[in-house]
Amino acid sequence: MSTAYESGIGERIARLRIRRGMTQEQLAERAGLSVDVVRKLEQGRRKTARLTSINALASALDTEPSHLVGQPTTFEVQGSGSDAPSVLALRRAVSPVADLLGGDADPEEPPTIGQLRAALRSTSGLRREGRMGEIGALLPQLIRDARAAAHAYTGSDAAAANSVLAVAYQVAATTLTALGKEDAAFTAMERSMLAIRQCDDPNLETLAASTLSWVFTKQGRLADAERIALGRASAIEPGFRSGPQEVALWGVLLLRAATAAVRQQKERDVQELLKRATAAAALVGEDRLVYATPFGPTNAGIARVNFLVEMERSGEAVRAARVVPDLASLPPTWRARFHVDRALAHADLGENSQAARALLSAEGDAPEWMRYHSTSRRLVEELRSKATRSDAPVIALADRLGLTG
DSSP states (O other), X not given: OGGGGSSOHHHHHHHHHHHTTOOHXXXXXXXXXXXXXXXXXXXXXXOOOOHXXXXXXXXXXXXXXXXXXXXXXXXXXSSOSTTSOOHHHHXXXXXXXXXXXXXXXOSSXXXXXXXXXXXXXXXXXXXXXXXXXXXXXXXXXXXXXXXXXXXXXXXXXXHHHHHHHHHHHHHHHHHHHHTTOHHHHHHXXXXXXXXXXXXXXXXXXXXXXXXXXXHHHHHTOHHHHHHHHHHHHHHTOOOTTOOHHHHXXXXXXXXXXXXXXXXXXXXXXXXXXXXXXXXXXXXXXXXXXXXTEEESHHHHHHHHHHHHHHTTOHHHHHHHHTTOOOGGGSOHHHHHHHXXXXXXXXXXXXXXXXXXXXXXXXXXXXXXXXXXXXXXXXXXXXXXXXXXXXXXXXXXXXXXXXXXO
């Protein structure tokens, strides 16, 4: 995977700035940043930046944040074979040629609804563990199977197949986004919405709004991400008779909106949204999985830490991280992201050894996810550049992540 990281963030910023005909001062002004930040990034004296800064620079340079951070663009393959993960296979599953030109009938009997649901549960489990390669290998076939079933069945079975297909498309959208393929991810979301219109699960429209908000946030379309999450949250706002799942779905949308707001530096909005989400989490009582997303007091707590890091309130973030309850209740990837936020806060405070320990905790929870997570990779690279011989764990972690140089 190292080929996706041949140049650093600074080199990519400088290259695009020159192509846009801007000076460092002009770029800084357009992005609302100090010239010192732009200069240090381009000179390689800084290898990391807040996501708020990355989004601002991406907007000023008319590109996606994923391009600036050097996000992986393909799957990491261990070994070889026909079952290896493939971006092209996933694209073909999401956008088959037969939809444009017509095609042959499905050659095999479609799987049963029970088999489809079991395959989706397995894929969702892999997703929570961050096992990207296995998702990439299994997901195209799941989409093809669910499409075949949706076409072949009628009545309640067709609706059930479309429910599986809608969620599978959303998993494809998040996977493609993680590989910097945001446009293909949007196509997957369009397909998901079409399936939702024919499905048997009324909550999938809310799930789609949450996923689309996340995709837009990763794409740098922050105002769109916030609007979609808030619009759907308003439509489903719970009442006195709402159950825990309805409250949790609403809370997830509030956190999606807050994530987009914090990257627009709308601190007041973030605080209000987090306050409402925390109240919703208290009503839920304990963290529960809402489809593939956890929500409850723990997830609200780690969201607060994330927002404090984004707002450059690193000391508060470190203190807040110490009191997040029941971290073990969350899926591995959520725990790993929390540890990365801790690492970012410690690094910002100059506490590099604590930052390194937090990154090693993240790797312990979700080692494969770490190899695809651009923020983790940039921070490891930053710490390695400052490492001494006694910092062998950081150097070894950089090696495991495939960071060369």
